[in-house]
Amino acid sequence: MKKMINIAVLASGSGSNFEAIAKAVKRGYFKANLKLLMTDKENSFVRLRAKRFKVRDIFVNPKDFKTRRDFDRQIIKILRKEKIGLVALAGFMRIISPVFINAFRNKILNIHPAILPSFKGVDAITQAYDYGVRITGVSVHFVDQKMDHGPIILQEALGIDSNEKLKELEERIHKIEHRLYPKAIKLFVEKKLKVKGRKVFLLS
Numbered sequence: 001m002k003k004m005i006n007i008a009v010l011a012s013g014s015g016s017n018f019e020a021i022a023k024a025v026k027r028g029y030f031k032a033n034l035k036l037l038m039t040d041k042e043n044s045f046v047r048l049r050a051k052r053f054k055v056r057d058i059f060v061n062p063k064d065f066k067t068r069r070d071f072d073r074q075i076i077k078i079l080r081k082e083k084i085g086l087v088a089l090a091g092f093m094r095i096i097s098p099v100f101i102n103a104f105r106n107k108i109l110n111i112h113p114a115i116l117p118s119f120k121g122v123d124a125i126t127q128a129y130d131y132g133v134r135i136t137g138v139s140v141h142f143v144d145q146k147m148d149h150g151p152i153i154l155q156e157a158l159g160i161d162s163n164e165k166l167k168e169l170e171e172r173i174h175k176i177e178h179r180l181y182p183k184a185i186k187l188f189v190e191k192k193l194k195v196k197g198r199k200v201f202l203l204s
């Protein structure tokens, strides 16, 4: 029997995307082991969600390391020990260093709540809302050296109504995220993604 891929989710906050991934695994939307949750925030809500789904959670304290690279080396060590084949960043609010990217080349995904390359970085939903764009959305992409930059796997757009409240927009964006991230992970797990330069080809 073919071995199932081991997934690690890295998150810093609420973890609603972690939960969407955990539910997708549970209902057999794709075949994979959700092996662990790793976080850089000791009191993050995502840890409680991990406990609820009986996923092992590991807190790595950035304060224990002199440099970002040292912190990333520790993360790599754990991921290798656990034989992780896919790293899903889900609101992991740290820039990851080249050592990490090189160790897991084309095996790290990220979700971003905007249509990249617009509105990179933190508070993307608010950035788009305040800018007054008519269209925004969600992107799932491979991670490369630059923030919110790597080859794009999936994007989904939505229109913004002038009367819409920020809170409503946030809710609609998160709803898309919770569907789009599992969809992108399924494509990865089923080996249906081929990366060539900036382009990602979806194999049938």
Ligand code: GAR
Pocket: 011, 012, 013, 014, 015, 016, 017, 018, 090, 091, 092, 111, 112, 113, 120, 121, 122, 123, 124, 148, 177
């Ligand atoms: C999500 O909206 C995700 O797209 C965003 O953080 C949120 C985490 O929510 N990520 C970024 O902005 C990355 N630049 P969650 O903790 O409920 O999954």
